[in-house]
Amino acid sequence: MSDAPALLKTPLNAAHRALGARMVDFGGWDMPVQYSGILDEHNTVRNAVGLFDVSHMGELEVRGPQALDLVNYVSTNNAAKLAHGQAHYSGLLYEHGGFVDDILVHKVADDHYFLCVNAGNQDKDFAHIAAANRWDCVVENSGPKFAQIAVQGPKAAATLQKLTKTDLSAIKYYWFADGEVSGDWARIAHTGYTGEDGFEIYVAPELAEARWNELLAAGAEFGIKPAGLGARNTLRLEAGMALYGHEIDASISPLEAGLQWIVKMEKGDFLGRGKLEAQKAAGLNRHLIGFEMRGRGIGRDGYEVRVDGTPAGWVTSGGPSPTLNKNIGMCYLPIHQALPGVAIEVMVRNQSVEAVTVPIPFYKRPK
Amino acid sequence: MTYPENYRYTKEHEWVSVEGDTGTVGITFHAQSELGDIVYVDLPKVGSVVETGQSFGSVESVKAVSDIYSPVSGEVVEINTLLADGPEKLNEDPHGAAWLVKIKLADPAQVSTLLDAAAYQAYIAG
Numbered sequence: 474m475s476d477a478p479a480l481l482k483t484p485l486n487a488a489h490r491a492l493g494a495r496m497v498d499f500g501g502w503d504m505p506v507q508y509s510g511i512l513d514e515h516n517t518v519r520n521a522v523g524l525f526d527v528s529h530m531g532e533l534e535v536r537g538p539q540a541l542d543l544v545n546y547v548s549t550n551n552a553a554k555l556a557h558g559q560a561h562y563s564g565l566l567y568e569h570g571g572f573v574d575d576i577l578v579h580k581v582a583d584d585h586y587f588l589c590v591n592a593g594n595q596d597k598d599f600a601h602i603a604a605a606n607r608w609d610c611v612v613e614n615s616g617p618k619f620a621q622i623a624v625q626g627p628k629a630a631a632t633l634q635k636l637t638k639t640d641l642s643a644i645k646y647y648w649f650a651d652g653e654v655s656g657d658w659a660r661i662a663h664t665g666y667t668g669e670d671g672f673e674i675y676v677a678p679e680l681a682e683a684r685w686n687e688l689l690a691a692g693a694e695f696g697i698k699p700a701g702l703g704a705r706n707t708l709r710l711e712a713g714m715a716l717y718g719h720e721i722d723a724s725i726s727p728l729e730a731g732l733q734w735i736v737k738m739e740k741g742d743f744l745g746r747g748k749l750e751a752q753k754a755a756g757l758n759r760h761l762i763g764f765e766m767r768g769r770g771i772g773r774d775g776y777e778v779r780v781d782g783t784p785a786g787w788v789t790s791g792g793p794s795p796t797l798n799k800n801i802g803m804c805y806l807p808i809h810q811a812l813p814g815v816a817i818e819v820m821v822r823n824q825s826v827e828a829v830t831v832p833i834p835f836y837k838r839p840k
Numbered sequence: 841m842t843y844p845e846n847y848r849y850t851k852e853h854e855w856v857s858v859e860g861d862t863g864t865v866g867i868t869f870h871a872q873s874e875l876g877d878i879v880y881v882d883l884p885k886v887g888s889v890v891e892t893g894q895s896f897g898s899v900e901s902v903k904a905v906s907d908i909y910s911p912v913s914g915e916v917v918e919i920n921t922l923l924a925d926g927p928e929k930l931n932e933d934p935h936g937a938a939w940l941v942k943i944k945l946a947d948p949a950q951v952s953t954l955l956d957a958a959a960y961q962a963y964i965a966g
Contacts, residue, residue, distance in 0.1 A: 495876075506903070507876055510876055510877050511876055511877055511901075511902040511903060512877045512902060513877075703876070703902060703903050706903075707902060769880075769882075769924075770880070770882075771879070771880055771900055771905075773905065792902060792903070793879045793880075793902055795902070800880075822882075822898065822905075
């Protein structure tokens with residue numbers, strides 16, 4: 474007997490179970506953590522193509538003549554620079570400079586922006602944006618209108634192109650097109666969270682299972698495999714991409730997280746700007762940095778990091794890197810130690826294990 | 841998967857096989873299956889003393905760390921050195937080549953209090 478509310482299900486839930494996925498409670502969603510195994514799925518994405526159900530991700534839409542004003546006020550990047558069909562990574566910040574969420578902003582039209590947000594944050598994000606809406610925009614939590622499937626890997630384009638007349642080679646990285654897949658409307662974005670080439674497609678929920686099965690069939694010649702949240706995490710960790718609740722949260726500013734590239738001070742006022750200016754003026758106290766384990770042991774999320782025996786920071790994400798065959802991670806350290814080449818110790822189950830700081834990312838795909 | 845009839849099992853998914861006064865300890869097929877790809881095994885030192893129900897090491901998969909609880913009390917007389925460089929062997933042969941430690945049993949009779957193969961299989965079947 475349990476008082477926990479029933480888990481939310483994506484439109485692909487039955488498909489995952491039919492594929493023999495191991496399902497887990499991921500922030501209230503019943504999601505596949507693995508099918509054939511995390512290492513196999515990870516390597517399949519790096520070497521060929523993998524298919525992810527990311528329908529748990531949220532979608533918010535901002536519409537109205539002054540949609541840009543609202544989007545630019547609540548986010549850190551400069552949405553005025555986006556062309557129609559272009560997307561960028563951005564942050565939603567509190568007034569105190571910490572993250573509400575990290576998001577992708579897509580410009581559909583001058584009066585229409587499409588935001589992809591984290592599953593567990595969508596209601597909070599919606600309330601945050603709605604509360605800042607003094608421009609009479611229409612803000613919609615449109616998550617239930619979309620399923621999202623990520624096709625990722627060097628063979629992603631070849632796989633998806635078999636199902637669409639939309640010319641994928643014409644969609645540059647971090648651009649998108651409203652086209653079709655198998656004849657039905659689809660928003661096809663050249664984006665991803667794996668460090669590999671790939672696309673994220675947004676489709677109507679009732680068509681998700683058909684698209685999923687068509688993609689598995691189209692990618693069969695390349696060895697496509699379904700991939701779960703386990704591989705999604707090892708892939709994004711190697712690529713040095715932030716995960717909300719780990720590298721970033723309400724207590725962390727984008728400057729500390731190494732995300733100054735999504736903060737555009739010159740665009741004018743935005744939520745959190747004052748605090749970021751103050752941080753810049755005063756200098757940062759801490760910063761995110763990568764590490765590699767040197768001793769035997771795996772530094773994992775939440776483990777303490779010491780420098781010269783003194784507690785100095787904590788691991789935000791850590792684990793084995795299947796591609797590099799090393800144990801890697803990211804951690805926060807005092808600003809003067811958050812540089813590559815610093816000897817650190819990670820406290821692995823009450824034992825100090827040697828590690829060394831390294832730059833982020835750990836992995837860059839070959840061009 | 842078959843669970844050897846001559847092994848005894850715990851609800852924490854370890855097994856022990858007794859010969860004379862020595863117990864060989866491992867984790868079950870079910871345990872490795874639940875963990876997924878195993879990438880690291882941390883074992884106690886030879887000569888250390890372990891007690892029933894006490895954590896003596898850990899097994900790490902890509903995703904998570906899992907404690908190993910000793911099914912028996914005694915002194916560690918040997919550890920499986922194959923696992924340091926080949927932790928994935930735990931996924932391949934958990935009831936055989938990928939045993940973890942051998943323990944000189946403080947009380948060999950204690951083993952009879954553990955689950956037999958049928959009881960363990962009924963337990964994991966829920």
